[in-house]
């Protein structure tokens with residue numbers, strides 16, 4: 585009897601995913617991968633690499649298609665340009681681009697990144713005397 589090949593996916597792994605990463609929920613061809621870069625660029629890159637190819641399922645920024653990111657089991661189905669998928673997923677589904685520094689207008693990926701920015705690198709701090 586050949587040795588069974590154990591699946592290499594550790595169920596505990598998903599629990600240790602840092603807050604900046606999210607599990608891909610693109611439902612057409614679920615890849616089960618963790619998307620580590622939740623910026624629009626990172627998500628676009630993941631979609632291009634894992635869910636589109638150069639032959640039948642061609643990625644074209646100017647082509648329109650449905651968002652197939654699933655939320656509570658249903659694909660979102662918003663119609664968008666492919667080029668807008670990354671930003672849409674980041675802002676609508678992952679809320680990863682929703683933080684903007686009120687002082688200098690810089691967009692940060694997450695709230696904790698924004699706080700660090702304000703503490704360490706913000707240059708546009710407005711006076712806080714109401």
Ligand SMILES: [Zn+2]
Pocket residue numbers: 608609610614615616617630634635
């Ligand atoms: Zn994926």
Ligand SMILES: [Zn+2]
Pocket residue numbers: 651652653660661662672673676677
């Ligand atoms: Zn969507």
Ligand SMILES: [Zn+2]
Pocket residue numbers: 685686687688689690701702705706707708709
């Ligand atoms: Zn700032």
